[in-house]
Structure formats: structure tokens, C-alpha cells
Amino acid sequence: MNTIHDLWMRLRGLLRREAVEQELEEELRFHFDEQVRKFVEEGVPLDEAQRQARLEIGGEEQTKEECRDVRGVRFLENLGQDIRYGLRSLRKSPGFTLVAILTLTLGIGVNTALFTIVHGVLLKPLPFPQPERLVSLWERNVIDEGSFNPVSGGVFADWESQAKSFEEMALVGEDTANLSGDGGALPEMIGTRQCSHTLFPILGVQPALGRFFSEEDDRHGANGTVVLTYGLWKRRYAGDPAIVGKSILLDAQKYTVIGILPAWFDYPDARVQLWAPVHHEVSEMDMQNRGNHRFFVTARLKDGVTVGQASSELDAIQQRNHEQFPDELMGKGAQVVLLSENLVRGVAQPLYVLMGAVGCVLLIACLNVANLFMARVTARRKEIAVRAALGGSRWRIILAQVTESLLLTMAGGGLGALLAWATLHWLLTLRTDLPHAGSIHIDRLALAFTFALTIFCGVVSGLLPALAVTRSELLGPLKEESRGASCGKRRARLRKVLLTAEVALTVLLLIVGGLMLKSFAELRSMNMGCTTDNVLTMGFSLPDARYPTNPQIASFLEQMLVRVRAVPGVSRAGIVSVLPGGGHFMDNTFSIEGAPPLPAGQFLNAVLRGADPAYFTTMSIPLKRGRFFEDSDQRENGNAMVITESMVRKFFPDGDAIGKTLVIDWENKPRFEIVGIVGDVLSNLNQPAEPTMYLPINSGRFSYGSLVVRSDHGVTTLAVPIEKEIAAMDPNLAVSDVLTMEQRVGKSTATAEFDALLVLVFAALGLILAAVGLYGLLSYLVTERTNEIGIRMALGAQRSEVMRIMFVDGLRPSAVGLGLGLFAGGVCAQLIRSLLFGVQPLEWRVFAAVALVVFVISAGACTYPVWRAAHVDPMTALRCE
Amino acid sequence: MPEQGIDLPQGTLDLLILRTLALGSQHGWAISERIHQVSSKVLLVRQGSLYPALHRLERRGWIKARWGASENNRKAKYYELTKNGQKQLEAERSEWEKLAAAVAQVLEAS
Numbered sequence: 002m003n004t005i006h007d008l009w010m011r012l013r014g015l016l017r018r019e020a021v022e023q024e025l026e027e028e029l030r031f032h033f034d035e036q037v038r039k040f041v042e043e044g045v046p047l048d049e050a051q052r053q054a055r056l057e058i059g060g061e062e063q064t065k066e067e068c069r070d071v072r073g074v075r076f077l078e079n080l081g082q083d084i085r086y087g088l089r090s091l092r093k094s095p096g097f098t099l100v101a102i103l104t105l106t107l108g109i110g111v112n113t114a115l116f117t118i119v120h121g122v123l124l125k126p127l128p129f130p131q132p133e134r135l136v137s138l139w140e141r142n143v144i145d146e147g148s149f150n151p152v153s154g155g156v157f158a159d160w161e162s163q164a165k166s167f168e169e170m171a172l173v174g175e176d177t178a179n180l181s182g183d184g185g186a187l188p189e190m191i192g193t194r195q196c197s198h199t200l201f202p203i204l205g206v207q208p209a210l211g212r213f214f215s216e217e218d219d220r221h222g223a224n225g226t227v228v229l230t231y232g233l234w235k236r237r238y239a240g241d242p243a244i245v246g247k248s249i250l251l252d253a254q255k256y257t258v259i260g261i262l263p264a265w266f267d268y269p270d271a272r273v274q275l276w277a278p279v280h281h282e283v284s285e286m287d288m289q290n291r292g293n294h295r296f297f298v299t300a301r302l303k304d305g306v307t308v309g310q311a312s313s314e315l316d317a318i319q320q321r322n323h324e325q326f327p328d329e330l331m332g333k334g335a336q337v338v339l340l341s342e343n344l345v346r347g348v349a350q351p352l353y354v355l356m357g358a359v360g361c362v363l364l365i366a367c368l369n370v371a372n373l374f375m376a377r378v379t380a381r382r383k384e385i386a387v388r389a390a391l392g393g394s395r396w397r398i399i400l401a402q403v404t405e406s407l408l409l410t411m412a413g414g415g416l417g418a419l420l421a422w423a424t425l426h427w428l429l430t431l432r433t434d435l436p437h438a439g440s441i442h443i444d445r446l447a448l449a450f451t452f453a454l455t456i457f458c459g460v461v462s463g464l465l466p467a468l469a470v471t472r473s474e475l476l477g478p479l480k481e482e483s484r485g486a487s488c489g490k491r492r493a494r495l496r497k498v499l500l501t502a503e504v505a506l507t508v509l510l511l512i513v514g515g516l517m518l519k520s521f522a523e524l525r526s527m528n529m530g531c532t533t534d535n536v537l538t539m540g541f542s543l544p545d546a547r548y549p550t551n552p553q554i555a556s557f558l559e560q561m562l563v564r565v566r567a568v569p570g571v572s573r574a575g576i577v578s579v580l581p582g583g584g585h586f587m588d589n590t591f592s593i594e595g596a597p598p599l600p601a602g603q604f605l606n607a608v609l610r611g612a613d614p615a616y617f618t619t620m621s622i623p624l625k626r627g628r629f630f631e632d633s634d635q636r637e638n639g640n641a642m643v644i645t646e647s648m649v650r651k652f653f654p655d656g657d658a659i660g661k662t663l664v665i666d667w668e669n670k671p672r673f674e675i676v677g678i679v680g681d682v683l684s685n686l687n688q689p690a691e692p693t694m695y696l697p698i699n700s701g702r703f704s705y706g707s708l709v710v711r712s713d714h715g716v717t718t719l720a721v722p723i724e725k726e727i728a729a730m731d732p733n734l735a736v737s738d739v740l741t742m743e744q745r746v747g748k749s750t751a752t753a754e755f756d757a758l759l760v761l762v763f764a765a766l767g768l769i770l771a772a773v774g775l776y777g778l779l780s781y782l783v784t785e786r787t788n789e790i791g792i793r794m795a796l797g798a799q800r801s802e803v804m805r806i807m808f809v810d811g812l813r814p815s816a817v818g819l820g821l822g823l824f825a826g827g828v829c830a831q832l833i834r835s836l837l838f839g840v841q842p843l844e845w846r847v848f849a850a851v852a853l854v855v856f857v858i859s860a861g862a863c864t865y866p867v868w869r870a871a872h873v874d875p876m877t878a879l880r881c882e
Numbered sequence: 883m884p885e886q887g888i889d890l891p892q893g894t895l896d897l898l899i900l901r902t903l904a905l906g907s908q909h910g911w912a913i914s915e916r917i918h919q920v921s922s923k924v925l926l927v928r929q930g931s932l933y934p935a936l937h938r939l940e941r942r943g944w945i946k947a948r949w950g951a952s953e954n955n956r957k958a959k960y961y962e963l964t965k966n967g968q969k970q971l972e973a974e975r976s977e978w979e980k981l982a983a984a985v986a987q988v989l990e991a992s
Contacts, residue, residue: 006941007942007943010940011941024959027957028933028958029933031909031952031956031958031959032929034956035911035912035952036911057928059928059930061929064929064930064933064934067933071934071937071941
């Protein structure tokens with residue numbers, strides 16, 4: 002009851018302000034008149050009575066003010082006043098308002114967008130129940146020091162029978178499949194995964210439709226079953242629920258669709274479109290093999306078991322395992338990491354770097370707006386002094402200033418949210434490599450973040466100048482003005498500090514961006530070891546069901562090459578199992594015939610590729626010794642082998658490799674004679690060349706590969722005629738990734754390029770803001786000191802002397818900021834060391850270039866104000882006040 | 883000459899106003915006069931404290947205001963005690979009596 006009454010009174014004070022004021026006025030008037038009447042009745046003359054009444058009653062305005070305070074709406078009234086005042090003064094200087102709002106929009110927008118991504122990718126828990134118990138299991142030190150080696154089927158079986166830390170574990174294997182054309186749809190190649198039937202229960206996911214794999218499905222010889230992702234179901238089967246229970250043709254074999262995954266499910270990434278049971282897909286022998294490391298393992302920890310405990314248990318098991326089977330190629334240990342960490346390995350650090358960069362941009366934006374405000378506050382200091390003299394409290398003046406800056410940042414925050422939405426959309430289309438990309442959008446948390454940023458910016462950029470200008474010298478300006486002395490030193494000093502910080506942050510951004518760009522340039526300039534001009538590539542995979550025997554595969558490949566070479570415009574064509582830059586992909590252990598046997602537990606290992614005779618000349622891979630393959634090597638049991646220079650260096654350091662025989666560790670121990678040595682090509686742009694051996698593509702191991710086609714010009718126009726030729730041979734065979742070599746290289750470096758450019762764009766923005774700030778500061782200083790300059794010149798100072806003084810004054814904040822920024826850049830460069838390729842963190846050229854750019858821009862920003870200072874006419878200057 | 887008097891300690895003004903209004907509704911000036919008279923011209927309530935106090939009591943709902951005609955037929959704002967005000971008066975009064983008695987006891991003891 003009382004609260005309602007109280008609220009009513011307050012509301013009345015706020016909404017019926019005029020009436021309430023009127024009543025107060027009347028009430029006090031009545032009091033005064035009564036007092037006068039009393040004195041008159043006591044016999045005092047009217048004049049004297051009025052005088053006495055006034056004396057006795059005291060200040061009427063003060064009483065009114067106190068009564069207004071009692072109404073309890075004082076704060077709101079002031080706020081309304083401040084907002085009106087703020088809007089008025091912002092409208093008065095549209096240029097300032099525009100620059101400030103744009104700056105803040107930019108800062109807040111990119112921060113919100115990046116925060117949304119970082120939150121979605123790195124901070125949000127996985128969308129599975131009890132995600133803190135989901136882990137990823139790895140072998141370590143299989144060949145070298147690597148601690149994230151995929152797991153072989155045999156090792157997995159060992160772990161499953163021995164490890165006690167896990168409720169359940171599951172295998173996941175990568176694959177692609179040819180989805181045959183049906184009902185008029187074209188055949189297509191899709192990314193698939195094989196998994197144990199335990200995977201979905203481990204993750205705790207429920208099917209959107211149908212069911213997941215049972216133990217019976219996950220068996221060799223069972224009927225083929227698949228689970229579709231929601232995306233594939235919607236796209237290819239128009240979301241038809243009747244597809245469950247029907248058959249589809251996958252690599253020319255029948256599979257029954259048994260279930261559909263929910264729409265939010267994008268594990269391990271959004272590119273996977275279909276799942277099949279692993280035991281059905283992979284031969285029993287491969288599932289028991291300890292040396293074929295091809296699977297990823299996901300598991301759920303038992304309640305109460307920590308990742309550390311599980312990791313040491315598994316490590317011990319694998320160490321014993323390794324000692325027990327020294328002849329097997331397998332990890333000398335194992336490790337367990339959280340699934341959530343595993344999924345973002347490799348993307349976390351670049352994201353944090355970008356987040357840091359946009360954080361810097363926001364700080365720069367805030368400092369810049371604070372600086373702009375500082376200039377305005379300074380220009381208005383007489384007005385502020387007058388307000389203070391008339392009784393405006395310091396608190397009140399500060400509040401007015403902060404209100405004004407909050408108005409600006411609110412506008413910036415609103416626009417920033419829009420910008421964030423657009424930026425996010427753009428970033429996500431460019432960065433498809435990010436996990437959970439599909440589920441990232443601007444949500445309530447992101448908006449709350451925007452709001453917090455807005456308030457932060459408003460308070461920082463409003464409070465700093467307000468505190469500075471109201472500190473202890475409110476009345477100073479009134480006194481200063483009369484003397485025309487150089488004044489406001491403290492304010493200039495604060496502006497210089499702000500500017501120094503701005504320059505330092507900019508330099509930091511420039512250095513990080515510069516290093517990343519240099520690193521990207523190094524990556525791009527890496528010599529692949531083959532030509533990338535006018536080469537068209539396309540991937541294919543021949544389904545076992547329709548090409549069960551080696552002669553069938555061989556004849557298909559042979560016929561394909563004949564047809565492709567006949568297409569007008571094709572100058573050369575070849576086939577390789579894995580393209581340069583296509584990753585490590587496949588390796589094998591081998592022994593050298595005639596060499597002393599290796600101690601147990603040691604292996605010779607090299608990357609393995611299949612190629613046809615024309616591949617090397619098509620790609621311009623140079624022959625170093627011996628010969629390329631010849632057509633006669635391509636027969637079924639051909640035993641010619643070509644190896645790379647780095648393989649010679651590693652395994653034949655002091656002898657001729659040509660003519661030596663290698664035995665590859667397959668079941669039938671095939672022997673290959675080295676007939677040629679060719680130049681190295683890179684498997685990964687950011688890694689040194691790996692020792693590689695090439696076998697003839699028709700040797701029976703390669704039912705998949707890439708066609709490479711060379712033309713004198715316009716190779717992309719050949720794509721359609723070539724695809725038609727292949728379709729004519731097998732209408733159900735889909736080719737994948739029809740790309741030129743240039744495009745492939747571009748794709749593999751796109752992320753590095755993207756990150757580097759983004760940071761540099763931010764740095765450039767910072768630089769522009771800092772230049773504007775510097776120009777503003779120096780213009781201000783010149784105006785402030787016009788008088789002083791006039792006196793100096795009147796007393797005989799030379800123009801050059803004046804210019805020197807002003808230049809030094811203007812450049813000092815830049816120089817200090819530059820020094821601080823270079824130092825901070827050096828520190829940060831060490832932190833991002835692992836992101837850099839081919840660049841030392843303290844690459845002096847980057848630091849020197851940044852220093853030069855910042856110096857030139859600073860000097861440029863100073864030029865005009867300094868020129869103006871030097872052309873001050875002493876007489877005008879002295880008269881102007 | 884302005885009359886001299888003792889300024890009231892914080893908080894007692896509310897009690898005096900409530901007590902005065904317990905006799906019947908009054909306008910502000912009459913309240914200050916009444917307190918002045920009854921206290922034998924010792925207590926002086928200035929306009930600067932009277933009206934903020936009246937408005938505060940009104941906001942709390944202990945008194946309510948209405949406009950009426952004064953003795954010489956002028957429009958004046960009359961305050962009267964509400965039920966809550968009555969309770970508040972009793973509470974504050976017993977509080978005050980306790981305090982006064984305690985203070986007196988301490989002073990006499992020494």
C-alpha cells in the first residue's frame with residue numbers, strides 16, 4: 002500500500018511537474034502572506050512587515066529545491082536534462098558525432114562478431130550430455146615425436162579389453178563415398194564416417210527419425226545400413242520421412258537408411274554427411290591390424306575418473322602393449338584429451354589472436370573518442386566553469402559528460418549489433434573450417450556482451466575527459482582567460498597520454514598483422530616442386546562393387562586417360578593417388594633388400610603414392626636420375642618404383658639408390674626395384690618435403706586418385722568436356738573437387754591469408770584513428786599556443802625554431818607510443834610463434850617497416866598544424882584575445 | 883525582529899508535525915505557529931525545514947493534503963493525519979518518551 006502511494010507521488014512529481022511546481026509556489030506564497038499578516042496585526046507597517054517576513058523565512062529558492070529533492074525523482078529529472086543537453090550538443094557538431102559513432106560502431110561490431118564466434122567455437126560446452134566426460138584417445142610416438150597419432154584397429158581392441166577408465170569407447174574412421182544417381186539426381190561424392198555402434202550412445206544423441214546402429218549392424222557380413230545427417234536428408238531427399246527403411250546406392254552397393262541425425266548434430270564437422278558401421282565397412286583383418294593407424298577414438302569416462310587418470314592408465318597399457326609386440330608399428334604410449342579441446346585444436350589460437358586484435362581496435366576506438374571529447378570539453382571549459390560557479394556540483398558536470406558519451410556509444414552499440422550480424426555472416430561463410438560453425442549465431446549472450454561493451458566504451462570515453470577537466474580547477478579557466486597565458490597543460494598532457502596509448506596499440510596490431518602476412522607470403526612462395534599453372538585436377542574413387550579386380554581398375558584408368566587426352570585443348574594428362582599439397586595421407590613401412598636387419602621396434606617408413614607414367618611430365622616434376630615409369634611398368638605385377646630426392650638423402654645417404662630393391666610390408670611382401678629419382682613435391686605447404694616412393698598406379702593398390710590435366714591456356718574450360726567423357730564411361734561415377742592447382746593452393750592457405758588480412762585491416766583502422774587523433778592534438782596545441790608563438794616571434798624567434806618546437810611536441814607521443822608498441826609487439830610475437838611459418842618472431846624487417854610507416858604517418862599528420870604554427874602572424878596572434 | 887529559538891534536532895520535527903496535526907487539519911504556517919506558541923516560543927520551525935518535512939511525510943503516506951479555504955478565505959493547503967500517520971505518531975511518541983526518560987536518567991545520575 003505504502004509503496005504504491007510512494008510510487009504514485011513520484012510519478013506525479015515526474016509527469017505532472019508543472020502542476021506540482023505551481024502548488025508549491027502557492028503554498029509558499031500563502032505562508033509568506035500569513036507571516037506578513039501576523040506582523041501587520043501586531044502593528045508593524047506593511048513594508049516593514051514584508052521585510053521582516055522575508056528575513057525570517059529565508060531563501061525561498063532553497064526551500065523549493067529541498068522540496069523537489071523530497072519528491073525522489075531528482076535523478077530522472079537530471080537525466081532527462083542531461084540527455085536533452087547531450088543531444089543538443091551532439092547535433093551542434095555533426096562531424097564529431099559522425100566520426101565518433103562510426104568509430105564505436107566498428108569497434109563494438111567486430112568485437113561482438115568475434116566474441117560470438119569465440120563463444121560458439123571455444124567456450125560453449127559441446128551439445129552432448131555431460132560433455133566434460135567425453136574424451137578423445139590418441140596413440141603417441143608411432144614413428145616420431147607426434148603425440149596425436151591415429152589409432153589402429155588392433156590397438157583399439159587392446160585398449161577396449163584392458164582399460165578400466167572408460168564407460169565405453171568408439172572408433173571413427175574417415176571415408177568418402179560415391180552416392181549414386183537416383184530419381185534423376187546426379188551422382189555425387191560425399192564425406193562420410195565409419196563408426197562403432199557405440200558412438201551415438203557415447204555422445205548421448207537421439208535420432209531425429211528412425212534408429213541408430215545396433216551391434217548386429219556393426220558386424221562384418223551384416224546388411225549394409227547408414228544414418229544420414231539432417232543436412233543430407235533435407236538436401237538430397239527433400240526431408241522425406243519415408244526414406245527411412247529404403248535403400249540407397251553407395252559406391253554401387255545397397256544400404257538401408259535406418260535413421261536421421263538431429264539438425265544440430267555437426268560432429269566432428271559440418272562436412273560429414275553420412276555414417277556407416279565400421280565393422281561392416283572395414284575388413285576383419287584391418288580391424289585386427291595393429292600397424293595400420295587410421296581411426297580416431299572417442300570415449301566416455303567413467304563417473305569420477307579424471308582425464309589425467311585415464312591418460313596415465315591408457316599410456317601404461319600402450320607402453321606394455323608396445324613392449325609385448327616390438328615388431329608391430331605402433332605407439333610407444335597413448336594420451337587422452339577432452340573431446341571439446343580436441344575439436345578446436347589448431348583453431349583456438351588464431352581465434353584468440355583475432356579476438357585480441359579486435360579488443361585492441363575497441364580500445365583504440367574508445368581512446369579516440371575520449372580524445373575527441375577531450376578536445377570538445379576543452380573548448381567548452383568556460384561554459385563548464387560558469388556552470389560550476391552557478392552551483393553545478395562536480396558530480397553533476399561529470400554525469401552530464403558521461404551521459405553525452407553514453408548517447409554516442411548507444412548509437413554506436415546499436416549500429417554495432419547490426420554490423421556484428423553482417424560480419425558474423427561473412428566470417429562464417431569464409432571460415433567453414435570452424436567446428437560447430439552451423440550453430441553460431443547472435444544470441445542473447447552476444448547482445449548482452451554488446452551492451453556491456455557499449456556501457457564500457459561510454460564510461461571510459463566520457464569519464465576520462467570529465468574527470469580531467471573537473472579536477473580541482475573548475476574555476477581556473479575563468480582566471481586563465483584574462484591573462485592569455487599558455488594554459489591547460491594538464492589537459493594537453495592527458496590527451497598526449499591517450500594518444501600514446503593509441504599509437505602503442507596500433508603498432509602492436511601492425512606488428513602482429515605484419516608478421517602474419519609475411520608468414521602467409523612465405524607460405525604462398527613455397528615451391529611446391531611442381532607446376533601449378535594451367536593444371537586442372539579432379540578426384541575420383543572407383544567403387545569396389547563395380548571394379549572388384551585390379552585389371553578392371555587398370556583398364557578403366559587406361560581408357561579414361563585415352564579419352565581425356567583426346568579432348569581438344571588437353572596437352573597432357575596423368576593420374577596420381579594424392580596430389581601435391583593434398584596432405585600426408587598414406588605411408589608404409591618397408592625394408593631395403595641386402596641391408597642389415599633393423600633392431601626390433603625400428604622401422605623404415607615413407608609416404609606412398611601411385612602415379613601413371615605421364616604424371617611427372619604433366620606436373621613438370623623433374624627427373625634427377627634414372628627414368629620415369631614406362632607403360633610396360635603398368636602391368637599388373639610391375640615392380641618399378643620411383644623415389645624422391647629427400648628419400649634418397651634419408652635412406653641412401655652414401656650410395657646409389659638406382660637398382661636397389663625395396664620390400665614393402667604388405668602381406669605378400671612385394672619387391673620393387675628403384676628405377677628413377679625425381680624432385681620432391683610438398684604434401685603440406687607448411688612442412689618440409691616428406692620422403693616419398695611412387696608405385697605404378699596400376700599396381701593394384703589404388704582404386705582412387707586425381708586426374709591432372711595440363712593445357713596451354715584456359716584449362717578451366719576443359720572441366721565440362723572431361724566430366725562428360727568420364728560420365729560416358731560410367732554415369733554413376735562422380736568426380737569431386739574440380740579445381741585448378743592454383744585454387745587448391747589458395748584454398749590451403751586461405752585461412753592464413755584471412756587471419757593476416759583481418760588483423761592488418763584492424764591495424765590500418767587503428768592507424769587512421771591515431772593519425773586523426775594526432776592531427777587533432779597538434780591543431781589544438783597550436784591554437785592554444787598561438788599567443789605564445791606570437792610572443793616568441795615578436796621577440797625574434799625564427800620560423801624554423803617554432804616549427805622545431807611544435808614538431809617535437811607533436812611527435813613525442815608518437816615516438817613514445819611507437820617504442821612501447823614495438824616492445825609489446827616483440828612480446829606478443831613470441832606468443833604467436835606457433836602460428837608463424839618461415840618467419841622469426843623478431844623479424845627485423847617487419848618491425849622496421851612498422852616503425853617507418855607509423856613515423857611517416859605521424860609526421861604527415863603533424864605537417865599542416867606545424868606549418869600553420871610557423872605562419873602565425875605575431876601581430877594578429879597578440880591581438881587575437 | 884525575527885524571533886529567536888532553538889533549532890530542532892533531526893527527526894523530532896516529524897514527531898511535532900504529526901502531534902500538531904493530531905488535533906485537526908492545518909496548513910503549513912499554522913503548524914509552525916502552533917509549535918512556536920505551544921513551546922512557549924522556544925521552538926522555531928523555519929520554512930526551509932517545514933515544507934520539505936511536510937512533503938516527505940505526505941510521500942510516506944502519514945499525512946495527506948487537500949486544498950481548502952483559510953480563516954480569511956484564502957486558498958491554502960491543509961494537511962491532515964492518516965491512519966498510518968496516527969500509528970506512526972504513537973510509535974514515535976513512545977520512542978521519544980523512552981529516549982527522553984533515558985537521557986534524563988543519565989543526566990541526573992551523574
